[in-house]
Amino acid sequence: MTGVKEHIKDAFRRVRGAFSYLSSKKYTTLAGTMAFFLVMSVVPFLFWLTLLFGKLNIDISQIFELEIFGEVRDLLLYFRDSAQSAPAGPSAVLLVTTLYSSTNLFYHMRRSGEIIYDSHRKKGSIVLRLSALGLIFLVMLLLLSGIGVFLLGNDILVRIFPSFIAQIGIYALFGVFAFALVLLLNLYICPYRLTVRNAVWGSLLTVLLGGLASFGFSIYTQFSSMEKLYGAAVLFILFLLWLYLLMLCFVVGVVFNCWLWEHDSGAKIVHKKF
Numbered sequence: 001m002t003g004v005k006e007h008i009k010d011a012f013r014r015v016r017g018a019f020s021y022l023s024s025k026k027y028t029t030l031a032g033t034m035a036f037f038l039v040m041s042v043v044p045f046l047f048w049l050t051l052l053f054g055k056l057n058i059d060i061s062q063i064f065e066l067e068i069f070g071e072v073r074d075l076l077l078y079f080r081d082s083a084q085s086a087p088a089g090p091s092a093v094l095l096v097t098t099l100y101s102s103t104n105l106f107y108h109m110r111r112s113g114e115i116i117y118d119s120h121r122k123k124g125s126i127v128l129r130l131s132a133l134g135l136i137f138l139v140m141l142l143l144l145s146g147i148g149v150f151l152l153g154n155d156i157l158v159r160i161f162p163s164f165i166a167q168i169g170i171y172a173l174f175g176v177f178a179f180a181l182v183l184l185l186n187l188y189i190c191p192y193r194l195t196v197r198n199a200v201w202g203s204l205l206t207v208l209l210g211g212l213a214s215f216g217f218s219i220y221t222q223f224s225s226m227e228k229l230y231g232a233a234v235l236f237i238l239f240l241l242w243l244y245l246l247m248l249c250f251v252v253g254v255v256f257n258c259w260l261w262e263h264d265s266g267a268k269i270v271h272k273k274f
Contacts, residue, residue: 025255030112031247034105038243041105099133106132106139106188112251113189116258135188142184146177175207182206182250186257198261206253213245 110128113119153173157166186199186206221238 021259022252022255025116025251025258027248027251027255030115031244031251033108034112034247034250035240035244037105037108038247039240041102044099044101099136102136103129103132106135109185109189110191113254114191116189116251116254117191117261119191131188135184138184139181142181146180150174150177175211178210179203179207182253185250186254189254190257190261192261194257194261198264199257201260202253202255202257204253205256206250209249209252210246213249214242217242217245 107125107128110132150170150173153169157169157173160166161169183196183199183203186203187194187196190199
């Protein structure tokens with residue numbers, strides 16, 4: 001009996017230590033900052049995705065049919081339609097404004113990474129803006145290939161397998177794509193040269209927590225009475241809460257990677273050049 005109590009006390013100490021470590025990294029504040037800039041980047045991102053897939057005659061609305069998008073599906077489709085109807089006339093101005101808005105998220109992600117990894121060697125704004133600009137093209141390439149594979153896999157799975165098995169396969173494809181994206185962001189956000197081995201577990205944790213949070217949030221919205229409180233603005237409020245939850249999951253994964261990196265005796269502290 002004494003041994004069981006000691007194990008319980010030890011578990012509580014570990015949980016308390018984990019929350020203390022998370023709090024020291026200001027995870028809620030950083031998640032809120034990222035969620036804000038993610039909101040500001042959604043329409044520009046969807047504009048470029050819609051433009052790219054429009055040229056290829058591919059409809060990305062199938063992705064939003066997944067249950068993890070829940071009640072925010074309508075708002076995402078509205079953003080997509082807004083991106084489709086955006087005027088493409090003054091292309092030079094549109095190019096600059098959308099690229100600047102899109103890079104804001106990655107710029108502030110990197111700044112957040114400097115806080116999480118406690119880096120005292122801050123990069124200049126111009127250098128980080130250029131690296132964020134490079135990342136946006138990498139993310140676009142990943143999204144282009146990932147969504148293409150997802151849509152093709154979705155079509156094949158639905159035709160070959162029963163509905164239930166096909167759904168499992170579709171979510172597995174989405175999970176692999178999400179993991180690849182989160183892994184890329186984890187490698188970028190760290191101000192030091194992080195190996196893939198040091199970034200895998202936090203990325204996997206983010207995907208698992210994000211999936212659970214999204215499913216839980218979709219269930220919560222079905223039984224909540226937020227519409228009575230917020231009225232017509234309920235979709236946008238739900239969208240903000242959902243993004244904040246996702247950013248919380250992302251920051252928790254980054255902090256976990258940071259903890260693993262700090263406790264890795266073989267890790268080398270080498271600053272990135274960009």
